[in-house]
Amino acid sequence: MAERILEVENLTVDIPVGGGMLHAVQGISFHVDKGETLCIVGESGCGKSLTSLAVMDLLPKKAIRGANKLELGGEDILNAGERRMSDIRGNTMGMIFQEPMTSLNPAYTIGNQMEEALKRHRNVSTREARDRAIYLLEKVGITAAASRLSQYPHQLSGGLRQRVMIAMTLMCGPNLIIADEPTTALDVTIQAQILLLLAELQREFEMGLILITHDLGVVARIADRVAVMYAGQVVEQGTADQVFNRPTHPYTQGLLDCIPIPGKTERNKPLGSIPGIVPSLVGAFHACHFAERCQYAFAECVKGDIDMRPAVEDGHEYRCLLDPETCRANAQKRGVA
Amino acid sequence: MSEAVQDTNAQKPPIADRTIEEPSPAERARKRMFGHFGFMFGAIVLLGILAIAFLAPLISPHDPLDQQLARKLIPPIWHDSPKATWVHPLGTDQFGRDYLSRLIHGSQISLLIGFAAMLISGVIGTAIGVAAGYFGGKVDMVVNFVITTRLSLPVVLVALAVVSLVGNSLWIVICVLGLLIWDRFAVVMRSTTQQVRNLDYVAAAQAIGCSTPRIIFAEIMPNIVNNLIVVATVEMAHAIILEAALSFLGLGVQPPAPSWGLMIAEGKNHMLFDPWLVGIPGTALFILILSINLLGDGMRDITAPENRN
Amino acid sequence: MLIYALKRLSIALLVAVTVSLLTFSMIYLSGDPAMALAGESATQQDIENIRRVYGYDQPIIVQYFNWLANALQGDLGHSHYLKTEVSNVIFARLPVTMTLGACALGFALCLSIPLGVLAAMRPNTLIDRFALTLAVIGQALPSFWFALIMIFLFGVSLRWLPITGSASWMNFIMPSIALGYYVTPAVMRLTRAGMIEVLSSDYIRTARAKGLRPSVVLFKHALRNAIIPVVSLAAVQFGFMLGGSIVIETIFAINGLGQLAWESILRADLPMMQAIVLVLSCFYIVLTFLADLLNAFLDPRIRVS
Numbered sequence: 021m022a023e024r025i026l027e028v029e030n031l032t033v034d035i036p037v038g039g040g041m042l043h044a045v046q047g048i049s050f051h052v053d054k055g056e057t058l059c060i061v062g063e064s065g066c067g068k069s070l071t072s073l074a075v076m077d078l079l080p081k082k083a084i085r086g087a088n089k090l091e092l093g094g095e096d097i098l099n100a101g102e103r104r105m106s107d108i109r110g111n112t113m114g115m116i117f118q119e120p121m122t123s124l125n126p127a128y129t130i131g132n133q134m135e136e137a138l139k140r141h142r143n144v145s146t147r148e149a150r151d152r153a154i155y156l157l158e159k160v161g162i163t164a165a166a167s168r169l170s171q172y173p174h175q176l177s178g179g180l181r182q183r184v185m186i187a188m189t190l191m192c193g194p195n196l197i198i199a200d201e202p203t204t205a206l207d208v209t210i211q212a213q214i215l216l217l218l219a220e221l222q223r224e225f226e227m228g229l230i231l232i233t234h235d236l237g238v239v240a241r242i243a244d245r246v247a248v249m250y251a252g253q254v255v256e257q258g259t260a261d262q263v264f265n266r267p268t269h270p271y272t273q274g275l276l277d278c279i280p281i282p283g284k285t286e287r288n289k290p291l292g293s294i295p296g297i298v299p300s301l302v303g304a305f306h307a308c309h310f311a312e313r314c315q316y317a318f319a320e321c322v323k324g325d326i327d328m329r330p331a332v333e334d335g336h337e338y339r340c341l342l343d344p345e346t347c348r349a350n351a352q353k354r355g356v357a
Numbered sequence: 358m359s360e361a362v363q364d365t366n367a368q369k370p371p372i373a374d375r376t377i378e379e380p381s382p383a384e385r386a387r388k389r390m391f392g393h394f395g396f397m398f399g400a401i402v403l404l405g406i407l408a409i410a411f412l413a414p415l416i417s418p419h420d421p422l423d424q425q426l427a428r429k430l431i432p433p434i435w436h437d438s439p440k441a442t443w444v445h446p447l448g449t450d451q452f453g454r455d456y457l458s459r460l461i462h463g464s465q466i467s468l469l470i471g472f473a474a475m476l477i478s479g480v481i482g483t484a485i486g487v488a489a490g491y492f493g494g495k496v497d498m499v500v501n502f503v504i505t506t507r508l509s510l511p512v513v514l515v516a517l518a519v520v521s522l523v524g525n526s527l528w529i530v531i532c533v534l535g536l537l538i539w540d541r542f543a544v545v546m547r548s549t550t551q552q553v554r555n556l557d558y559v560a561a562a563q564a565i566g567c568s569t570p571r572i573i574f575a576e577i578m579p580n581i582v583n584n585l586i587v588v589a590t591v592e593m594a595h596a597i598i599l600e601a602a603l604s605f606l607g608l609g610v611q612p613p614a615p616s617w618g619l620m621i622a623e624g625k626n627h628m629l630f631d632p633w634l635v636g637i638p639g640t641a642l643f644i645l646i647l648s649i650n651l652l653g654d655g656m657r658d659i660t661a662p663e664n665r666n
Numbered sequence: 667m668l669i670y671a672l673k674r675l676s677i678a679l680l681v682a683v684t685v686s687l688l689t690f691s692m693i694y695l696s697g698d699p700a701m702a703l704a705g706e707s708a709t710q711q712d713i714e715n716i717r718r719v720y721g722y723d724q725p726i727i728v729q730y731f732n733w734l735a736n737a738l739q740g741d742l743g744h745s746h747y748l749k750t751e752v753s754n755v756i757f758a759r760l761p762v763t764m765t766l767g768a769c770a771l772g773f774a775l776c777l778s779i780p781l782g783v784l785a786a787m788r789p790n791t792l793i794d795r796f797a798l799t800l801a802v803i804g805q806a807l808p809s810f811w812f813a814l815i816m817i818f819l820f821g822v823s824l825r826w827l828p829i830t831g832s833a834s835w836m837n838f839i840m841p842s843i844a845l846g847y848y849v850t851p852a853v854m855r856l857t858r859a860g861m862i863e864v865l866s867s868d869y870i871r872t873a874r875a876k877g878l879r880p881s882v883v884l885f886k887h888a889l890r891n892a893i894i895p896v897v898s899l900a901a902v903q904f905g906f907m908l909g910g911s912i913v914i915e916t917i918f919a920i921n922g923l924g925q926l927a928w929e930s931i932l933r934a935d936l937p938m939m940q941a942i943v944l945v946l947s948c949f950y951i952v953l954t955f956l957a958d959l960l961n962a963f964l965d966p967r968i969r970v971s
Contacts (some may be wrong), residue, residue, distance in 0.1 A: 110877035122868040137876040172966040507948045511909025521931045522695040639811035647806035
């Protein structure tokens with residue numbers, strides 16, 4: 021069995037709001053092994069980004085984090101404290117954010133910002149930090165790397181800035197990288213390049229990668245395992261093959277029904293859509309979160325919390341009252357399996 | 358279970374207990390207004406001072422200009438002095454004039470100067486600010502230049518010099534201040550107009566062929582009026598402070614008028630032994646400016662809660 | 667950067683010329699400047715003499731250019747009252763006012779920037795409320811009254827500080843506070859607002875995600891960006907303070923430009939008044955120009971474009 025890098029058990033994030041408590045993340049469990057890519061997918065507002073910030077311990081001040089277990093490389097980082105966390109962040113665990121345009125400090129050069137990431141965690145000279153920065157800039161496909169170091173963020177395009185962000189995250193050679201929708205703000209043509217670059221670097225440096233996205237096409241190409249989130253919960257989790265080829269949860273099926281898949285989607289058949297909107301997560305909510313929008317919902321669905329349950333294959337689980345066989349039949353009927 | 362699968366009309370989850378009662382915007386604005394300590398404090402105090410100014414002839418116990426040298430420098434009532442008397446609750450000044458009556462009548466001068474100067478500067482500043490923001494280009498360049506030029510002139514010094522050269526009366530002080538302090542109006546109105554001007558509904562109004570005056574007055578003005586009011590409070594307070602400073606230096610309102618700034622200047626010479634001569638008008642000035650500023654700050658918080666910080 | 671600087675410089679020069687024109691025309695506000703200069707007891711002959719000596723008999727446009735040409739050479743005219751060159755008096759008094767202005771600005775910045783940063787770090791806490799209350803009170807205190815209160819408290823009652831004069835550094839404490847506190851609220855609010863905005867920005871999150879120490883995040887990454895607008899404001903406020911020094915210098919009897927201005931106004935010493943307004947305005951123009959350059963230096967988006 022591969023070395024386990026990150027283990028998350030029953031992670032919750034609650035945010036006090038005007039009308040009560042917003043239960044943004046409700047008991048999420050997942051893990052990432054060495055050299056593995058875990059993709060977390062779901063619609064906007066389902067708690068993907070908060071999950072990643074919770075792992076980094078970078079949540080907004082008023083947000084409350086809870087978990088049964090949060091371990092990075094076997095070390096408990098749930099109760100590590102800010103001091104220890106700041107030693108870990110950027111060192112063994114790095115993060116790439118959504119907005120490359122604003123994620124770099126406009127007042128300092130690329131070189132300065134990359135070097136400080138390494139100098140903070142390693143006892144190296146400026147010379148060594150600079151060499152490492154040049155090496156990594158070349159690695160992420162930036163030409164004339166040495167001269168880029170003296171440039172300011174505003175002189176680079178969005179795609180280049182995101183490459184710089186990636187290189188900066190790699191400065192200390194982390195075991196785990198969390199990329200929170202790293203391509204959402206970029207041109208479509210650049211998006212694929214950046215994601216493939218990430219996947220390539222992940223393989224080369226044998227890191228764990230958590231990729232948060234709502235782009236299922238990308239997930240299908242680079243994910244080892246996939247967690248599908250809906251309204252603060254993971255509703256289905258398994259290998260990419262399991263989730264994409266044998267989707268079990270009605271929401272996953274609905275999602276896959278929305279995108280055209282070459283060779284699978286029938287010609288001339290309209291693409292599916294999921295009616296309704298994501299429910300509000302303010303206050304207690306003891307029911308299947310998806311029931312309101314689910315075409316298979318029945319009375320039992322709203323009578324209590326739904327637990328994760330194993331599907332047919334090992335490591336594949338989902339959160340639904342319907343048994344695996346019924347789900348499989350539904351998936352085939354919808355043409356997504 | 359599988360027969361239920363097909364039941365697409367299944368009972369939907371109960372959502373009634375999770376809907377939150379949404380108050381109407383007006384209700385929310387009212388709640389914000391009454392819940393805002395600064396705004397309420399400013400509004401109540403300012404209304405009080407306004408009432409005092411309007412009712413001055415009725416409520417002041419004496420003639421503010423009546424000099425009785427025999428009763429000069431009576432200390433206010435809270436002083437432990439045999440001379441203190443309820444006939445002159447705030448005492449008398451060095452000419453034996455009743456301090457409370459002077460204070461009451463002084464509020465008229467401060468409010469009049471503050472309001473009139475604010476009105477003049479508001480008209481000038483808003484006109485050129487909106488013009489610059491709306492038309493942009495060359496107009497904007499010229500207005501920007503005019504604002505920069507105005508800012509480089511030291512206000513107090515120029516006001517003093519002009520008043521000394523033209524002669525000083527209440528109305529000259531008002532005009533000089535009004536002609537000098539329009540800069541903030543212009544700066545703020547220019548930038549807010551620029552923001553509003555680029556919004557879609559202005560483009561829509563242009564597209565359906567509305568005239569420029571109509572667009573400015575019907576589409577743009579209603580959306581910058583909140584900012585306008587906030588700047589107006591700031592400038593009113595500014596004008597009141599400037600008048601007091603001018604009068605304090607002897608080049609504003611002329612004696613024997615009971616301007617608070619002048620009262621402070623006159624009391625200054627007796628400050629060592631009768632500090633209340635300076636303390637009382639100064640406190641009045643402080644409370645008036647504080648209430649206007651709090652009102653303005655509150656107005657900004659209430660009308661644009663998203664800009665609170 | 668060079669183009670930016672040249673553009674700013676040309677605007678500054680244009681403003682300076684306009685200001686000189688305004689200052690020059692100021693003397694005509696009273697009607698006949700010769701009459702004003704001569705005073706009330708002057709005969710017709712005196713007035714004619716003054717008119718000729720000061721050149722008031724020439725066309726106004728010629729007068730202006732003569733005056734401007736002289737001013738550019740450092741000759742700001744002749745004080746009828748003091749019987750000396752205006753520029754000599756002004757340059758003798760200027761250092762006192764500059765010292766006062768610098769002390770006042772120093773006091774204001776030392777108080778308002780740390781307070782603004784603290785308030786921004788802990789919004790809606792006790793320290794934030796304290797800072798805001800201080801700002802609200804500060805904005806409502808007329809500086810001349812505040813100065814008098816300080817004189818009464820620290821000069822008369824407690825006898826800690828000298829009341830008048832400009833002999834020692836002790837003399838500058840109260841005037842600096844009286845002059846400086848008035849700009850504190852504006853600088854503090856701007857620092858606070860800037861810091862709050864910067865602290866919630868994406869690049870601060872990036873800095874924290876790199877594991878940087880809180881002090882590095884705060885000072886290197888946040889304050890550096892939040893301080894840029896404060897630089898412009900500080901320059902503007904310094905200019906305002908020089909203008910406001912007329913009130914404070916008069917109260918504390920400080921022998922600076924402000925007191926000179928007040929005396930000249932009372933004596934109807936027109937050339938002196940003119941010159942002081944011109945000098946202070948030009949100083950303000952230079953100051954804002956320098957602030958623009960400093961801003962460009964601090965903000966690479968302007969510097970490298």
